[in-house]
Amino acid sequence: xxxxxxxTTARPAPRERTPRRRRVRxxxxxxxxxxxxxxxxxxxxxxxxxxxCMVLGLLALxxxxxxxxxxxxxxxxxxxxxxxxxxxxxxxxxxxRPGPELIAALPxxxxxxxxxxxxxxxxxxxxxxLRTGNYELTNEHFLWVSDFEVADEQxxxxxxxxxxxxxxxxxxxxxSFRIDGAExxxxxxxxxxxxxxxxxxxxxxxxxxxxxxxxDTGEVNARLEHAxxxxxxxxLAHGADSAxxxxxxxxxxxxxxxxxxxxxxxxxxIETLERENGRYGVELVTADGATKTLRLDEIVRVVPANRxxxxxxxxxxxxxxxxFLIDEPREANSEGGVFPAIFGTVVMTLLMTLLVVPxxxxxxxxxxxxxxxxxxxxxxxxxxxNLAGVPSIVFGVFGLGFxxxxxxxxxxxxxxxxxxxxxxxxxxxxLWAALTLALLTLPVVIVAxxxxxxxxxxxxxxxxxxxxxxxxxxxxxxxLPRAMPGITTGMILAMARGAGEVAPLMLVGAVxxxxxxxxxxxxxxxxxxxxxxxxGFHVYDLGFQSQNSEAAKPMVFTTTLLLIAxxxxxxxxxxxVRARLHGRxxxxxx
Amino acid sequence: MELLPIQTPRPGPAAMKPTEPSAPPxxxxxxxxxxxxxxxxxxxxGEPFQTxxxxxxxxxxxIVEVDDFDLWYGKTQALHEVSMVCPAGKVTALIxxxxxxxxxxxxxxNRMNDLIDSVRVGGRMRLSGREIYxxxxxxxxxxxxxxxxxxxxxxxxxxxxxNVVYPLRIDGERDARVLEEIAESTLRSAGLWEEVKDRLxxxxxxxxxxxxxxxxxxxxxxxxxxVLLLDEPCSALDPIATGRIEELIHEFKGEYSILIVxxxxxxxxxxxxxxxxxxxxxxxxFGPTAEIFLQPQLKETEDYVTGRFG
Numbered sequence: 001x002x003x004x005x006x007x008t009t010a011r012p013a014p015r016e017r018t019p020r021r022r023r024v025r026x027x028x029x030x031x032x033x034x035x036x037x038x039x040x041x042x043x044x045x046x047x048x049x050x051x052x053c054m055v056l057g058l059l060a061l062x063x064x065x066x067x068x069x070x071x072x073x074x075x076x077x078x079x080x081x082x083x084x085x086x087x088x089x090x091x092x093x094x095x096x097r098p099g100p101e102l103i104a105a106l107p108x109x110x111x112x113x114x115x116x117x118x119x120x121x122x123x124x125x126x127x128x129x130l131r132t133g134n135y136e137l138t139n140e141h142f143l144w145v146s147d148f149e150v151a152d153e154q155x156x157x158x159x160x161x162x163x164x165x166x167x168x169x170x171x172x173x174x175x176s177f178r179i180d181g182a183e184x185x186x187x188x189x190x191x192x193x194x195x196x197x198x199x200x201x202x203x204x205x206x207x208x209x210x211x212x213x214x215x216d217t218g219e220v221n222a223r224l225e226h227a228x229x230x231x232x233x234x235x236l237a238h239g240a241d242s243a244x245x246x247x248x249x250x251x252x253x254x255x256x257x258x259x260x261x262x263x264x265x266x267x268x269x270i271e272t273l274e275r276e277n278g279r280y281g282v283e284l285v286t287a288d289g290a291t292k293t294l295r296l297d298e299i300v301r302v303v304p305a306n307r308x309x310x311x312x313x314x315x316x317x318x319x320x321x322x323x324f325l326i327d328e329p330r331e332a333n334s335e336g337g338v339f340p341a342i343f344g345t346v347v348m349t350l351l352m353t354l355l356v357v358p359x360x361x362x363x364x365x366x367x368x369x370x371x372x373x374x375x376x377x378x379x380x381x382x383x384x385x386n387l388a389g390v391p392s393i394v395f396g397v398f399g400l401g402f403x404x405x406x407x408x409x410x411x412x413x414x415x416x417x418x419x420x421x422x423x424x425x426x427x428x429x430x431l432w433a434a435l436t437l438a439l440l441t442l443p444v445v446i447v448a449x450x451x452x453x454x455x456x457x458x459x460x461x462x463x464x465x466x467x468x469x470x471x472x473x474x475x476x477x478x479x480l481p482r483a484m485p486g487i488t489t490g491m492i493l494a495m496a497r498g499a500g501e502v503a504p505l506m507l508v509g510a511v512x513x514x515x516x517x518x519x520x521x522x523x524x525x526x527x528x529x530x531x532x533x534x535x536g537f538h539v540y541d542l543g544f545q546s547q548n549s550e551a552a553k554p555m556v557f558t559t560t561l562l563l564i565a566x567x568x569x570x571x572x573x574x575x576x577v578r579a580r581l582h583g584r585x586x587x588x589x590x
Numbered sequence: 591m592e593l594l595p596i597q598t599p600r601p602g603p604a605a606m607k608p609t610e611p612s613a614p615p616x617x618x619x620x621x622x623x624x625x626x627x628x629x630x631x632x633x634x635x636g637e638p639f640q641t642x643x644x645x646x647x648x649x650x651x652x653i654v655e656v657d658d659f660d661l662w663y664g665k666t667q668a669l670h671e672v673s674m675v676c677p678a679g680k681v682t683a684l685i686x687x688x689x690x691x692x693x694x695x696x697x698x699x700n701r702m703n704d705l706i707d708s709v710r711v712g713g714r715m716r717l718s719g720r721e722i723y724x725x726x727x728x729x730x731x732x733x734x735x736x737x738x739x740x741x742x743x744x745x746x747x748x749x750x751x752x753n754v755v756y757p758l759r760i761d762g763e764r765d766a767r768v769l770e771e772i773a774e775s776t777l778r779s780a781g782l783w784e785e786v787k788d789r790l791x792x793x794x795x796x797x798x799x800x801x802x803x804x805x806x807x808x809x810x811x812x813x814x815x816x817v818l819l820l821d822e823p824c825s826a827l828d829p830i831a832t833g834r835i836e837e838l839i840h841e842f843k844g845e846y847s848i849l850i851v852x853x854x855x856x857x858x859x860x861x862x863x864x865x866x867x868x869x870x871x872x873x874x875x876f877g878p879t880a881e882i883f884l885q886p887q888l889k890e891t892e893d894y895v896t897g898r899f900g
Contacts, residue, residue, distance in 0.1 A: 372707065457744070459742055459744040460744055460747075462702060462744070463738075463746065463809075464760075465705065466700060466733060467733070468730050468733040468734030468813070469730075469756075470730055473760045477746075477760070478747075
């Protein structure tokens with residue numbers, strides 16, 4: 001074979017080309033607007049602005065309302081034309097159209113003038129909502145006062161706002177400070193001094209008393225309950241009146257006798273504290289002249305609203321926030337704190353995350369790494385995606401039927417037989433709530449994880465296999481670490497979804513008031529069967545179930561604010577974790 | 591090895607009018623007098639033909655032996671009756687136009703094609719005399735005896751050190767001293783030690799493309815493989831990085847048996863001892879590199895290596 005010849009003979013003849021027809025540009029002028037794409041910029045920017053406006057509007061509403069709740073306003077005393085006097089705090093001002101019966105109720109000499117004023121403003125009048133409190137005396141918490149009804153208005157210097165344990169707020173002026181029923185001071189300034197002096201120790205004694213009632217009594221009760229359960233177990237195992245039963249019964253009787261002694265001791269202590277606290281009282285006089293003596297231990301806080309400077313107001317504001325964050329609720333949740341709800345929300349969300357992430361990641365791993373692609377896998381994937389669209393209340397119903405009644409009921413029959421018919425696990429509880437929400441957020445985790453796994457370049461898997469790694473070694477050492485940021489994103493989304501969900505919780509364990517936390521100092525420290533309080537449910541409860549809805553309304557916003565803050569905090573924590581993971585792949589260009 | 595002049599590809603008559611084949615060569619056997627299109631057309635029609643094997647291949651000790659090997663992706667046959675040997679301690683290059691099956695053949699050696707569900711194989715393949723495709727073969731064990739480097743550098747998202755010792759880690763090696771020793775010697779062999787010795791704990795992904803590929807080579811030789819498979823190792827690299835990899839391949843000669851797929855004729859001629867030319871799933875010609883490039887038995891091979899076809 002001759003190479004030279006091959007080269008010369010193989011040279012091809014130049015191919016004949018038919019010239020390609022070129023399109024003639026129409027229009028001829030400068031590039032038109034649509035082609036430049038300018039309108040699309042405006043359109044897309046408009047969409048973004050719309051979204052931002054909605055989000056910012058919501059946040060602005062929640063923030064302004066939520067932060068204003070605890071700010072102490074001044075107290076106003078109004079004298080109406082009908083001669084009645086009212087003392088209270090202005091909570092709202094609005095324009096309205098008064099009905100003729102309101103005008104007719106005015107004294108005759110005022111009527112013409114008021115009608116003239118109304119006519120000038122086109123029939124509109126201004127009214128204020130006064131929070132007047134003193135519910136046990138007036139049967140009202142709030143009072144609407146129209147401006148034309150007011151004959152005289154002043155801000156009494158010594159007016160007190162009293163926040164107390166029961167009956168809502170009290171508005172009045174201090175008349176005397178009493179110790180053992182005797183007046184020891186009548187000067188307002190001296191009363192305030194004495195109040196400040198005695199209130200601290202009295203409240204300390206009150207807390208001590210509550211501790212005795214809750215913990216010490218609770219401990220004795222728990223011991224008694226335990227002994228009775230043991231007896232019941234023996235009865236179930238050996239029958240009543242058997243030798244074992246008699247032995248156990250004797251033990252229980254012994255414990256009962258001991259407990260009686262304990263109870264008597266605790267009662268005695270409580271009585272001592274109670275007697276000491278009962279000595280102190282402060283007598284207040286309301287705007288309409290009624291007097292009322294309040295025991296010092298009933299009073300949570302006194303705000304001499306009209307004497308407070310800015311610093312004093314800030315002090316009250318912060319003290320109210322502190323109470324809100326760390327105390328238990330009182331007054332049907334419309335006063336006091338929401339600590340149990342914060343705790344319940346956080347614990348439930350973390351428990352849910354702990355349950356959903358491993359299950360979701362394993363499921364996604366099987367779907368993406370092991371399952372042979374085919375119609376079954378596609379069907380499963382579609383089903384999972386559709387699961388995300390199921391209304392959350394449906395999950396609640398499922399959780400109640402399956403987890404609480406079926407699983408919980410079975411656990412009760414197997415392990416807590418002695419306690420039946422009162423359920424242990426067979427009713428709503430934080431574990432079932434977490435499991436229900438885990439089911440609800442499972443699609444989020446699976447979809448996010450699958451996407452993260454799919455985004456791991458196949459070249460990495462091949463590289464690992466080529467090194468002689470098995471499938472599982474490849475997944476554990478290469479695929480999972482690489483997909484971890486994406487999996488964390490799924491976790492964050494699931495947490496955000498789960499922390500804000502309320503509807504299913506109503507069925508599976510969230511309650512209006514749960515004094516016992518799911519984690520506490522009593523053995524075995526973790527109580528997954530206990531029902532719990534949840535901020536989302538708390539918002540619903542305040543907004544729709546509260547008797548004193550006017551007082552509860554600002555609390556709705558404050559609680560919402562807190563819920564948002566907690567979700568943001570949980571997300572930030574997760575994002576920090578993700579950022580750390582991302583740091584490990586810095587410089588990746590593959 | 592002689593450097594061939596770069597020639598711009600010019601379509602031969604066959605490539606110009608593929609639908610109008612000229613008369614096939616009688617018997618389908620390669621004939622030096624046949625027109626360029628003849629053999630390729632015959633292959634395209636699926637006619638049987640004989641691989642042109644040069645005498646220079648005889649007498650070499652084979653590390654990988656391929657016998658009558660077939661492979662199907664589903665219903666499409668990608669390899670047809672391929673038979674060849676990879677001489678031990680030598681570099682064997684696989685060349686051919688895109689889609690001719692060279693990468694597929696390479697990936698058959700360490701059974702990477704097992705990862706694709708639709709793949710079926712026929713024929714036999716042996717590594718150091720042991721069957722690769724017997725039912726009883728432990729694929730993971732097999733892959734541990736073979737190192738592989740891919741087209742795109744694929745360091746794992748972990749530190750440089752962990753990347754190099756990965757094959758040992760998955761093999762269960764825990765002794766830190768052994769790992770460190772092997773990491774150093776391997777990185778030295780891959781010519782990367784001086785560049786990374788101070789930052790072994792840094793992420794491998796922060797290295798440049800060329801360094802990443804040398805890291806992948808280090809990883810491939812860390813477990814002391816019997817054969818090294820290189821699948822277009824330089825196609826994603828710049829000329830300088832390419833040059834360093836080629837130097838490495840030269841240094842590895844005698845120590846490792848290398849099977850390399852490349853699109854770059856000059857690279858094949860520079861680094862390899864033997865060259866196999868493939869076309870449409872068939873091995874067309876196989877022989878010592880100098881002969882393939884300077885005195886090919888087939889005109890089709892000559893057209894391809896001189897750049898007149900493909």
